[in-house]
Amino acid sequence: MTIVVTGALGQVGRELVLRAGEQPLVGLSRAALDIDDADAVRHALDEQRATLVINAAGWTAVDRAEAEPDAAWRANRDGPAVLADACAARGIPLLHLSTDYVFDGRLPGPYAEAAAVGPLGVYGRSKLAGEEAVRERLPDRHLILRVAWVFGAHGSNFVRTMLRLAREREVVGVVADQYGGPTHAGAIADALLTIAARYRAGEALRWGTYHLCGTPVTTWHGFAETIFTEARRTGLIDRVPLVRPIRTDAYPLPAPRPANSALDCSLLREHFGVESPSWIAGLTDVFATWKRNP
Numbered sequence: 001m002t003i004v005v006t007g008a009l010g011q012v013g014r015e016l017v018l019r020a021g022e023q024p025l026v027g028l029s030r031a032a033l034d035i036d037d038a039d040a041v042r043h044a045l046d047e048q049r050a051t052l053v054i055n056a057a058g059w060t061a062v063d064r065a066e067a068e069p070d071a072a073w074r075a076n077r078d079g080p081a082v083l084a085d086a087c088a089a090r091g092i093p094l095l096h097l098s099t100d101y102v103f104d105g106r107l108p109g110p111y112a113e114a115a116a117v118g119p120l121g122v123y124g125r126s127k128l129a130g131e132e133a134v135r136e137r138l139p140d141r142h143l144i145l146r147v148a149w150v151f152g153a154h155g156s157n158f159v160r161t162m163l164r165l166a167r168e169r170e171v172v173g174v175v176a177d178q179y180g181g182p183t184h185a186g187a188i189a190d191a192l193l194t195i196a197a198r199y200r201a202g203e204a205l206r207w208g209t210y211h212l213c214g215t216p217v218t219t220w221h222g223f224a225e226t227i228f229t230e231a232r233r234t235g236l237i238d239r240v241p242l243v244r245p246i247r248t249d250a251y252p253l254p255a256p257r258p259a260n261s262a263l264d265c266s267l268l269r270e271h272f273g274v275e276s277p278s279w280i281a282g283l284t285d286v287f288a289t290w291k292r293n294p
Contacts, residue, residue, distance in 0.1 A: 001200050002026055004050040006035050006083070007057030011152040012097060015189035016056060023193060023200070030057060035079035041086045052199060054095045054192055055083055058127070060150075062101070065122040066254040076126035077133055084137035093141040093199065093207070094134060095192055100148035100180065100213070102128040105258025110217075112264040113146075113209045121255040131209070140207060143195060145188070145268075148213040148261045149223075151282070152185030153289040158220070162227045166237045176221035176245035180261030181213030184282025188212060191274045198272070206271045211263035214279030221245045226280060234287045 001024060007013040008027025017027040026048050033044050035057050045053070059065060059075035080096055087094045101124035102117045119125045134142045151157040165172045191212055199205055218226075221243060228240045248257065265276045 001051040002048050003052045003054060003196055004028060004045060004048050005054045005056055006033060007055065008032075009155075010056055010058075010060075011150055011155045011157065011185040012188050012192075013056035014154045015152060015186045016054060016192060019186065019189050019193060021193075023197060035083055036074050038082045038085070041082050042089075045086055045090060045092075050090070051092055052095070052196055053083060053087055053092065054196065055080060056097055058097065058130070059123070062121065062123045062257075063254040065126065069122045069126075072122050072126045073129070076123070077129035080130035081133035081137065084134045084142070087141070088137050091141075093143070094138055095143045095145065095195060096130070096134050097188070098131050098144050098146045099124065099127045100146060100258060100261040100263060102131065102146065103258055103261070105178075105260045107260055109260075110262040110264040111211070111260075113211055113267055120258065123255060143205070143207050144209040145192065146209065146211050146263060147183050147188050148263055149180045149182040150185055150188065151182055151279075151286065153286045154185070158182075158223065159227055159283065159286060162224050163231055163236060166228055166231065166239075166241050169241055171242045171244055172224065173244045173246045173251070174221040174224040175248055175251055176219050177247050178257055178259055178261070179217055179219055181215055181217050181263060181276070182223050182279035182282070183212060183214040184277055184279060184285065186285060187214070187277035187282055191268070191272070194274055195272055210268040210271070211265045212268055212274065213261075213263040213265060213276065214282060215276040217262045218279075223279075227283065230280075230283055230287060234291060236287060236290060
């Protein structure tokens, strides 16, 4: 049984490959497999004798999506549709990553899976369309995992940006009125591999849509403060800059963001035993990786 991972050079894709252990997993980067190329997808799944697909590919540049909507829709809607068609034709399941950006962020508490969706920008709309394409084509053999505020040791993300700014500035302004649960890419990979292992073991899985995000809920400002404190403690930066809280409307960006990205993860815990990960522990893991490999 072979697990095929698409987007293997992304934040989650890399962690899937690194953490697979004895699970038979093949990671395919975008250069190796463009998921909106139907012929290439069919060939790859047959060549690898895939029995399960994890789609970690997608367009994640939220602001660029506003300027390049066609590219975002190809990656986030058309690609998942092609993958789901190929999986359906072969009778194999698809685990698909989605996002908190399918919600408008107006709910006062954490979003459950059944909460009303209402994406605010191109990125969120394209990801929601990808979810719908997967559900339509694989109604009984899909698992959609929505995640939020992803960070990790690989690729571009908020943590890496904050460390760069800490080295360049004495004062860093960070948005303090958006709430969410930062989620370590490694924890996302572990959750997906747990689900994959249970499928390979022959368990009857409860397919559908699930949520995973880090705990506790914080703001970008709170996240940044912890990043700087821990980075200084581990020697990645020489000093801690002053973190100035700012409002979203004082930091205009091309794409609107949900004010609340907190996700209710109780269903994933109930059905798969996966606990919401500590983002502080995830941050420690990332910094340890960077210390070992500067």
